[in-house]
Amino acid sequence: MTVDRSSGAPTVPPPPRIEDVARHAGTSTITVSRTLRSPHLVAPKTRERVLKAIDALSYIPNHSASSLASRRSGIVAVLVPTIGNSIFAETVQGVSEAVADSGLQILLGDYGYSDGRKHSLLRAMAGRRPEGVIVVGLIKAEEDRALLANLGVAVVETWDLTDTPIDTVVGFSNQAAGALVARHFLAAGRRRLAFGGGRDDRASARARGFSEAAGSAGLASVCFDSANSGAIGAGRQILAGVLDQDPQTDAVFLSNDALGVGALLEAQARGIKVPEQLGIVGLGDLEIGRAFRPRLTTISVGAYDIGFQAGRVVTARMSPKPPGASIVDMGFSIVVRESG
Amino acid sequence: MTVDRSSGAPTVPPPPRIEDVARHAGTSTITVSRTLRSPHLVAPKTRERVLKAIDALSYIPNHSASSLASRRSGIVAVLVPTIGNSIFAETVQGVSEAVADSGLQILLGDYGYSDGRKHSLLRAMAGRRPEGVIVVGLIKAEEDRALLANLGVAVVETWDLTDTPIDTVVGFSNQAAGALVARHFLAAGRRRLAFGGGRDDRASARARGFSEAAGSAGLASVCFDSANSGAIGAGRQILAGVLDQDPQTDAVFLSNDALGVGALLEAQARGIKVPEQLGIVGLGDLEIGRAFRPRLTTISVGAYDIGFQAGRVVTARMSPKPPGASIVDMGFSIVVRESG
DNA sequence: CTGAAAGCGCTTACAG
DNA sequence: CTGAAAGCGCTTACAG
Numbered sequence: 001m002t003v004d005r006s007s008g009a010p011t012v013p014p015p016p017r018i019e020d021v022a023r024h025a026g027t028s029t030i031t032v033s034r035t036l037r038s039p040h041l042v043a044p045k046t047r048e049r050v051l052k053a054i055d056a057l058s059y060i061p062n063h064s065a066s067s068l069a070s071r072r073s074g075i076v077a078v079l080v081p082t083i084g085n086s087i088f089a090e091t092v093q094g095v096s097e098a099v100a101d102s103g104l105q106i107l108l109g110d111y112g113y114s115d116g117r118k119h120s121l122l123r124a125m126a127g128r129r130p131e132g133v134i135v136v137g138l139i140k141a142e143e144d145r146a147l148l149a150n151l152g153v154a155v156v157e158t159w160d161l162t163d164t165p166i167d168t169v170v171g172f173s174n175q176a177a178g179a180l181v182a183r184h185f186l187a188a189g190r191r192r193l194a195f196g197g198g199r200d201d202r203a204s205a206r207a208r209g210f211s212e213a214a215g216s217a218g219l220a221s222v223c224f225d226s227a228n229s230g231a232i233g234a235g236r237q238i239l240a241g242v243l244d245q246d247p248q249t250d251a252v253f254l255s256n257d258a259l260g261v262g263a264l265l266e267a268q269a270r271g272i273k274v275p276e277q278l279g280i281v282g283l284g285d286l287e288i289g290r291a292f293r294p295r296l297t298t299i300s301v302g303a304y305d306i307g308f309q310a311g312r313v314v315t316a317r318m319s320p321k322p323p324g325a326s327i328v329d330m331g332f333s334i335v336v337r338e339s340g
Numbered sequence: 341m342t343v344d345r346s347s348g349a350p351t352v353p354p355p356p357r358i359e360d361v362a363r364h365a366g367t368s369t370i371t372v373s374r375t376l377r378s379p380h381l382v383a384p385k386t387r388e389r390v391l392k393a394i395d396a397l398s399y400i401p402n403h404s405a406s407s408l409a410s411r412r413s414g415i416v417a418v419l420v421p422t423i424g425n426s427i428f429a430e431t432v433q434g435v436s437e438a439v440a441d442s443g444l445q446i447l448l449g450d451y452g453y454s455d456g457r458k459h460s461l462l463r464a465m466a467g468r469r470p471e472g473v474i475v476v477g478l479i480k481a482e483e484d485r486a487l488l489a490n491l492g493v494a495v496v497e498t499w500d501l502t503d504t505p506i507d508t509v510v511g512f513s514n515q516a517a518g519a520l521v522a523r524h525f526l527a528a529g530r531r532r533l534a535f536g537g538g539r540d541d542r543a544s545a546r547a548r549g550f551s552e553a554a555g556s557a558g559l560a561s562v563c564f565d566s567a568n569s570g571a572i573g574a575g576r577q578i579l580a581g582v583l584d585q586d587p588q589t590d591a592v593f594l595s596n597d598a599l600g601v602g603a604l605l606e607a608q609a610r611g612i613k614v615p616e617q618l619g620i621v622g623l624g625d626l627e628i629g630r631a632f633r634p635r636l637t638t639i640s641v642g643a644y645d646i647g648f649q650a651g652r653v654v655t656a657r658m659s660p661k662p663p664g665a666s667i668v669d670m671g672f673s674i675v676v677r678e679s680g
Numbered sequence: 681c682t683g684a685a686a687g688c689g690c691t692t693a694c695a696g
Numbered sequence: 697c698t699g700a701a702a703g704c705g706c707t708t709a710c711a712g
Contacts, residue, residue, distance in 0.1 A: 012492030015469075017705060028683050033707060043681055058487070063467040064407035065705035068688045073404060082433070089429045093422070096450045100457075105464060108448040110436045117440075124445060127403040129355075147398070152352030232631040258627075265631055287598075288628055291572040291605055357689060368699050373691060383697055405689035408704045681712105688707080696698085 016057040025053035076314050077125040079109040079135040087284050087303045094307025102315045132314030154317035156310040170309045170328040174202045177299045177332050178209030181253045181281050190251035194220040196238035197255025210253050220245040235262020257282035257289040260296045279340025294338035301332045356397040365393035416472040416654050417465040419449040427624050427643045434647025442655045472654030494657035496650040510649045510668040514542045517639045517672050518549030521593045521621050530591035534560040536578035537595025560585040575602015597622035597629040600636045619680025634678035641672045
């Protein structure tokens with residue numbers, strides 16, 4: 001293998017420009033440009049010569065230049081609380097596959113559940129003039145809302161629902177999901193219900209729906225900081241905390257499946273029978289919950305589908321006859337398995 | 341909340357340009373530019389006026405234009421087999437945090453274990469003239485190697501080791517890791533060893549090291565397609581396959597922890613005692629392996645650290661006095677827990 | 681089917 | 697400390 005190991009910095013020749021290709025092919029720059037993006041407008045013979053020149057020079061168009069001239073960045077900005085949570089990674093994968101053949105590339109922003117970083121990432125992304133923006137969660141700050149609205153492209157808020165999206169929202173009602181779990185527990189005759197989850201907006205909405213539906217049966221609500229890693233461990237601690245507050249608790253809703261599995265493990269460690277003594281329900285329908293014994297009952301929300309739909313909204317908006325703003329309720333369902 | 345719901349498409353006014361800011365501030369465009377990137381070169385009074393104008397107009401510089409003029413894209417390209425695998429998501433997070441204050445943004449490419457998509461993503465990314473490229477795995481195709489080498493920026497291959505990196509490699513020896521697991525099994529008196537994992541290069545290297553060290557004790561090797569989702573389910577199938585081939589197998593090395601947990605579940609379902617009858621070892625030190633009972637013995641590889649280091653290499657290369665190419669062995673260690 | 685001219689919105693030397 | 701000129705590498709109308 002002959003590899004130039006010293007290729008590091010300034011020894012590399014500048015990449016060929018469109019002009020070099022044109023000269024090589026004995027034509028003009030505009031014809032090279034056309035060969036690349038509207039080949040049908042170029043005579044076959046010319047096209048072939050240009051293609052040959054491109055290949056000979058290993059020409060790759062400078063995207064900054066074409067973006068500037070065409071006002072098309074070819075970028076879709078995706079903002080997530082953390083890419084470390086597999087559920088959001090799934091959503092990103094959905095976006096990735098939805099936009100794959102549109103030529104859009106993903107600019108990923110991970111704000112680590114920090115509002116400050118979220119804001120600055122949003123600004124930095126706006127500078128790229130993306131052709132679409134997809135964020136996990138709703139954007140509340142008026143400044144950020146205005147920033148995104150002024151971009152003039154599809155802005156898709158996801159993983160939640162609202163009547164007042166900036167543009168489009170693709171998600172489900174976290175509150176309704178929480179309420180459904182509470183009703184499920186009550187219908188099973190459980191009488192002392194608790195909730196555990198993160199402090200982010202989505203978890204809070206789930207908690208709200210849950211305790212409203214639980215009514216007087218609603219009890220402890222234990223939160224932890226979403227930014228902390230180790231959801232399974234957090235789930236163990238949450239259940240411990242819940243039982244501290246009320247040892248009689250007979251049902252716990254955890255804000256996601258990793259927490260749910262953690263709670264399952266803690267119950268196991270304490271010799272608590274699930275689901276007989278304690279019902280446990282998670283959210284997300286992760287593989288870990290399906291694989292665990294007892295199998296985790298969960299709210300299934302289609303993380304991948306949310307991303308895929310959001311990606312579709314972005315690509316659709318780029319079409320000649322773009323659809324308008326909308327609210328897409330992806331819904332959710334409860335998958336009753338063995339844990340409660 | 342007063343939100344313009346009709347903000348969708350062409351009704352949005354074009355964003356302000358640097359010229360608008362200059363006019364508003366009663367100065368020249370170059371002074372605006374300087375205020376943004378070399379504020380110390382601008383008189384405090386002028387600076388203040390410019391800042392005020394920027395704020396008043398909500399000016400956000402067009403990145404395509406500044407990239408073109410400055411030849412700095414502000415992008416680091418990150419290419420992963422799949423973002424859906426939490427271990428790679430961790431690596432991406434490491435990159436993200438390592439480059440956070442350098443102003444670099446992450447252009448994420450997910451090639452879904454497809455070589456074709458990998459190649460085309462690499463080309464598309466090259467068009468952005470990234471200031472650094474980080475890929476999971478080694479780049480073998482000579483065409484791709486040349487493409488990356490000609491970029492003239494830091495190119496970091498990760499998650500493996502080689503004597504001939506394109507530029508820099510940050511990882512560990514997958515082969516040595518496999519060998520260590522085999523020796524660990526042999527030292528524990530196990531005599532019929534099997535391997536299970538994906539078909540990608542890294543899994544293959546682990547398999548190779550494992551069977552070489554296993555010598556005549558090496559037995560079945562069961563592979564599955566890395567692109568398939570559901571690693572836990574795959575782990576179950578792998579163990580089933582292994583036991584089909586040789587029911588006497590007393591040790592299995594799974595290429596990652598999710599597979600390992602799957603194997604643990606399958607053993608459990610079959611009433612096989614772990615670690616007494618069967619030793620199981622995974623790789624990655626994922627939380628799921630730590631949380632499971634029995635706790636999964638694993639090879640710990642620091643996925644986050646690999647990404648962080650790779651990110652550092654990129655930012656370091658951008659410094660005035662950049663370091664040269666190098667080979668960074670991050671090593672690995674075996675974390676012996678309860679499963680084998 | 682092809683090309684000359686102008687321009688996309690910034691920054692880079694270079695002067696002063 | 698500030699600015700006029702030139703240019704980054706493409707594409708967009710507009711002609712022909």
